[in-house]
Amino acid sequence: MTDRGEAFERLLGIMNELREKCPWDMKQTMESLRHLTIEETYELAGSILENDQPEIKKELGDLLLHIVFYARIAEEQKSFNIKDVIDSLCEKLIHRHPHIYGDVKVKDDEEVKRNWELLKLKEGKKSVLEGVPASLPAMIKASRIQDKARGAGFDWEKSDHVWEKVMEELNEFHAEVEKGNPKKEIEAEFGDVLFSLINYARFLEINPEDALERTNRKFIGRFQYMEEATAKSGKKLNEMTLDEMDTYWNEAKKVIA
16 A cells, blocks of 8 residues: 555646656646547547557556546645545445445346435435536537436336337338438437437447447448458559458458457
């Protein structure tokens, strides 16, 4: 524990020096750091998907730097400091884990999640959905909304019922397209399809964001393989027929699963 404490103190010392001596660090504000923090978070997420442990360690360090940076700026503004951040977090964790730090009994992780949401309501929140950031990407937001609703007990009982809902939404979407209805109405039905699919993925314990990102990466790999293969053959993709491209695409699928 001493080594960890010393490492953290070293980081805080370096942050203080940078803030006092480095022209770039001195210039930063919470607002200027915001987009960089988002970028670092996505870089960490990418490293986790790749299971690249050295990169995960590096990206965690970058995020930790941002945390102490924000806390240092807040300290300068006499708002709060890093100790306040840590103390607040510790108190929240203790309060929201009464099955560890109190006499509450739970039977599984689902009950822990339900208790977590109920405790937040007791803390003054009017809705369990208040904890879902408005700025989240739509797919992640849908997952979090559904997860929080489940924590409050609002959920389907069986995955079969969810799949029936998916098929119902697909049929409604297709009907809107076939009718040639206005784009706004078709878009609304398409949104319902996506929301229901994300819900079904949750029942299968599939993270839809991770699943789609893996598919994105797979498509990129196959497409780039196809580009390289056609170039070696002295051909250009934009001059080929779809049937000709399919030959290279099927080859790419065998190479990149």
